[in-house]
Amino acid sequence: MANDMSYNSVYHKSAFGDFGLEIIASGETSTVGEQYNAIQALEDSTISATNNTTKGDTSISSLDLTTGIIIYGSFHTISVSAGKVIAYIE
Secondary structure (H helix, E strand, C coil), X not given: CCCCCCCHHHXXXXXXXXXXXXXXXXXXXXXXXXXXXXXXXXXXXXXXXXXXXXXXXXXXXXXXXCCCCEEEEEEEEEEEEECEEEEEEC
């Protein structure tokens, strides 16, 4: 279950990874029921993800990330088809 980001202290803890992280490698999918606020590529990676936004795209398919790139959002399913990423828990 995600934390309430409307509080500054909770937001800052999340932004610095205080709620934990998950390393997801090629062929793996994130833990069911978790939500993530950032995805960082540890190596060149290809990911697919879904989010819980009410505007814009609600899914990403086969997005190529180069090493070190970070994308931000509110993701609840992350699949890695190539490479390795860190997903920061929201």
